[in-house]
Amino acid sequence: MLQFVADGLVLGATIGLGAIGLTLVYSILRFANFTHGDLISWGAYFVLSLVGLLTAAGGAAAHRFGVLSFGWPLVAAVVLAVALTGALGLLLDGALFRHLRRHGTTITLVIASFGASLALRNMIVFLYGPRPDYYSRDIQIAVPVLPGVRVTPDQVFVLGLTAVLVAALHLLLTRTTLGRAMRGVAENPTLARVVGVDVEAVVRWTWVIGGGLAAVAGAFLGLTVQVRPQMGFDLLLPLFAATILGGIGSVYGAIAGGLIIGLAESLSVPLIGSEYRQAVAFLVLLAILLVRPTGLFGDRA
Amino acid sequence: MRDLVAGYEPGLPILRGASIDVPAGTIVTILGPNGAGKSTLIKAIVGLVPVDSGSATLGGRDIRRVPAHRMVPAHRMVRHGLAYVPQTENVFTRLTVHENLELAGFFLKRRRRRRIDAVYALFPDLARQRRLAAGRLSGGQRQMLATARALIVEPRLLILDEPSAGLSPKLVSTVFAKLTEVRAAGVTILMVEQNVKAALAISDYAYVMVEGRERVGAPAAELAARTDLGDLFLGAMPAGGTA
Numbered sequence: 353m354l355q356f357v358a359d360g361l362v363l364g365a366t367i368g369l370g371a372i373g374l375t376l377v378y379s380i381l382r383f384a385n386f387t388h389g390d391l392i393s394w395g396a397y398f399v400l401s402l403v404g405l406l407t408a409a410g411g412a413a414a415h416r417f418g419v420l421s422f423g424w425p426l427v428a429a430v431v432l433a434v435a436l437t438g439a440l441g442l443l444l445d446g447a448l449f450r451h452l453r454r455h456g457t458t459i460t461l462v463i464a465s466f467g468a469s470l471a472l473r474n475m476i477v478f479l480y481g482p483r484p485d486y487y488s489r490d491i492q493i494a495v496p497v498l499p500g501v502r503v504t505p506d507q508v509f510v511l512g513l514t515a516v517l518v519a520a521l522h523l524l525l526t527r528t529t530l531g532r533a534m535r536g537v538a539e540n541p542t543l544a545r546v547v548g549v550d551v552e553a554v555v556r557w558t559w560v561i562g563g564g565l566a567a568v569a570g571a572f573l574g575l576t577v578q579v580r581p582q583m584g585f586d587l588l589l590p591l592f593a594a595t596i597l598g599g600i601g602s603v604y605g606a607i608a609g610g611l612i613i614g615l616a617e618s619l620s621v622p623l624i625g626s627e628y629r630q631a632v633a634f635l636v637l638l639a640i641l642l643v644r645p646t647g648l649f650g651d652r653a
Numbered sequence: 654m655r656d657l658v659a660g661y662e663p664g665l666p667i668l669r670g671a672s673i674d675v676p677a678g679t680i681v682t683i684l685g686p687n688g689a690g691k692s693t694l695i696k697a698i699v700g701l702v703p704v705d706s707g708s709a710t711l712g713g714r715d716i717r718r719v720p721a722h723r724m725v726p727a728h729r730m731v732r733h734g735l736a737y738v739p740q741t742e743n744v745f746t747r748l749t750v751h752e753n754l755e756l757a758g759f760f761l762k763r764r765r766r767r768r769i770d771a772v773y774a775l776f777p778d779l780a781r782q783r784r785l786a787a788g789r790l791s792g793g794q795r796q797m798l799a800t801a802r803a804l805i806v807e808p809r810l811l812i813l814d815e816p817s818a819g820l821s822p823k824l825v826s827t828v829f830a831k832l833t834e835v836r837a838a839g840v841t842i843l844m845v846e847q848n849v850k851a852a853l854a855i856s857d858y859a860y861v862m863v864e865g866r867e868r869v870g871a872p873a874a875e876l877a878a879r880t881d882l883g884d885l886f887l888g889a890m891p892a893g894g895t896a
Contacts, residue, residue, distance in 0.1 A: 529755075529756075529759040532748065532752055532755060532756045532759070533756060533759065535745070535747060535748060535752075536745050536748065536756050539745050539746065539747050539748075540742055540745060542701065542739070542742075543739065543742060543743065543744075543745065544728075545701075545727040545728045546699065546701070546727060546728075546730075546731075546737050546739065547731065547756060547757045547802065548728050548729075548730075548731035548732065548757070548759070548760060548806070549728055549756070549759075550728050551728065
């Protein structure tokens, strides 16, 4: 049983990280961004390509950190993938969403993001093929951490890095000018303009940060599961569930929602059976929304 | 220096060629019936409403370039020395009092802390509540915070849209007394008001706006003494001379 809790936490951390990006874009641009799942996939594939390149450049013997399945090539690849996926977000905004924001309605943006999502997904199939892939073919031995609980060192790394990123984002939002401006724009874009905030610049930063977090979530999935073209899109429903569960626009809500959805999916396997794991997450979502319609951390306003 | 917002002459149906002057160091109030275009006028000045034609200058510098697509965007107006306090939703409720002030002064860099301290000195109540989320302040305190936030950037012209809206008479006098303190500190104020008596009491000069243009402009004391003010609001042509 505890084993499923551990697995659920790892899945939940990945969902939570993806959900933070989704909720940031939602609160600042005010639309449900369906391309977020595909930014996760692109992030994972950027890492895949870069690991290949860097390992080839570094010689045959791939570097590894102690018990982890990866070394410097993967770390460098993730850092670069964060930048590339952030740039992809900027490109999407500049080429598509910026124009629609000026002339279209929210529903135009949502449908456009659906179309862009389809295009991004198929570009991956076109470039990499439909088959799943892995960052490392080595099999990692799970180590017992508690009686009856075994986790791989990679899973521990995923949980730790998630905690670090959430803390960093908290500091960004509360201690920096950009963070305060992002919170200001999320609440009242007109007032933000009046006090001198360049709203378009904040929007661009939001795409960069959202895309960067998506790339890390993609790398986590690649590390703990596998890389495939549908990976991000399949994660989209749990992402939206986590976002809504935590309260749309709330960063802490998104991570809490992610952990709850991850745990619910994982724990449903021994309790109900693996066929229903996605359905269980939605039952939890429904139950919580009935009690708290604005989500766990949502505003009552 | 002569702070001036003038020659504003759009083809917009709401504003039909309104012109006003705001001399430096004064409080100027725009009065008028609902729908006269008072709020539209100040929103046009700060760049929230597109301007079709006309001009606005602040201290001799053109701050509203026409045609509309060449306008100075709203977020750059603050750097032109122009601060605006909207009538409603004029504070960030999810940010603390202190964060509201920090956000307003973000481009001041090193000067910001000094400016925030100076504004706290003018609004000691806010200094005591700096850690409180602005959404938990009362209506009067929010108006104070909105005004304080606008003052962070040391504006040459402070523009307020109905600062007394929704406040009790006692709070109105508190807010207006604070505005005279602000004027004494050297800030020029332009405001739109419905609360005619209280506003004229602290103003130096006032305009009555009807149907998108200024109908009467006179020193506030003179306007307060006039008996045909109600008729003016209803659209009658002024009996006396206009300024």
